[in-house]
Amino acid sequence: MKAPGWVERFLVMALPALLGAGVFAVAFAHIVELAVWAGQPAWSAVLLACTGEAMAVAAILEIRHRQYHGGSLVMPVIVLVAAVVFSGACNLAAALADRDPVTGRLAGEPGVWRPTMAVWVVVAFGCVAGLKATRSHTAAVEQVAPAAVEVAPVPERTPEPVTAPAPPPAPEPPAAGTGATSRGSGRHVLAELVAKLPADDPRSERQLAADLAPVAGLAPSTARRYLGDLRKTVAA
Structure with a gap:
């Protein structure tokens, strides 16, 4: 039209x-x-x-x-x-x-x-x-929907994972033919292994003796006794 x-x-x-x-x-x-x-x-x-x-x-x-x-x-x-x-x-x-x-x-x-x-x-x-x-003084008010308020999303705080301390590096086995099977050399090797350990090593004396005894060519009980002597020496 x-x-x-x-x-x-x-x-x-x-x-x-x-x-x-x-x-x-x-x-x-x-x-x-x-x-x-x-x-x-x-x-x-x-x-x-x-x-x-x-x-x-x-x-x-x-x-x-x-x-x-x-x-x-x-x-x-x-x-x-x-x-x-x-x-x-x-x-x-x-x-x-x-x-x-x-x-x-x-x-x-x-x-x-x-x-x-x-x-x-x-x-x-x-x-x-x-x-x-007779005039009504109430003006017609348009019903306006309240504006949506944008709320910034609150980032969720995820707990940080607790990581276990890294295990100490495996001690190097003594070179072949060094006579690590003798008691004197075994004690020397055990002392070198202990010296390489970190100061905050979480293992107990029994655990250290069990872990280091095969490397030093010693029995666990002997290695434990040597560890006790080494700690007494260091404490003195």
Whole structure:
């Protein structure tokens, strides 16, 4: 479907405004004439002529406001209907009343229009004040979902693995033919092996004797005795 051109858009906006201006002009002239005929001064007649259209505009704006923000439309509709009825009644009265054949002005007794014009300004003020008094001041608030707060992931603290101390390097076996099988050379080899061990070696004396005895060519009990002698020597 083709979009409306600028001429159509202009007419859509201009025609209601022109129609409203024409209706206001006609109603204004009739109400001024009727108010002067009902005994109102000229300045009061002009103000009375403006009340009807002003009430209608205020009611339309209030209806739009309440449709957007929420609220009862009863009072704005009542004010709009009252303004239309007042303007229409004035137009009909001006058209149906007797006129002076010479001047063309309204003639005869205004009757009920005299008190009506006297009190209408108060009625108009009460209607507009009612629009303001019945307006809900609680604006419609859009329900906005709370924004998701990005939380930085907390890194998990994994316990560090406890590693067992590395076993000491295996002592080098004595070279072949060195006579490691003799008791003196065996004790010497055992002393060299012990000297190469780290100071924090976790093995007990029994374990050391069992591990080093085959290398030194000694019996475990002999190696254990030699280890005891070596430790006594070092302690002394």
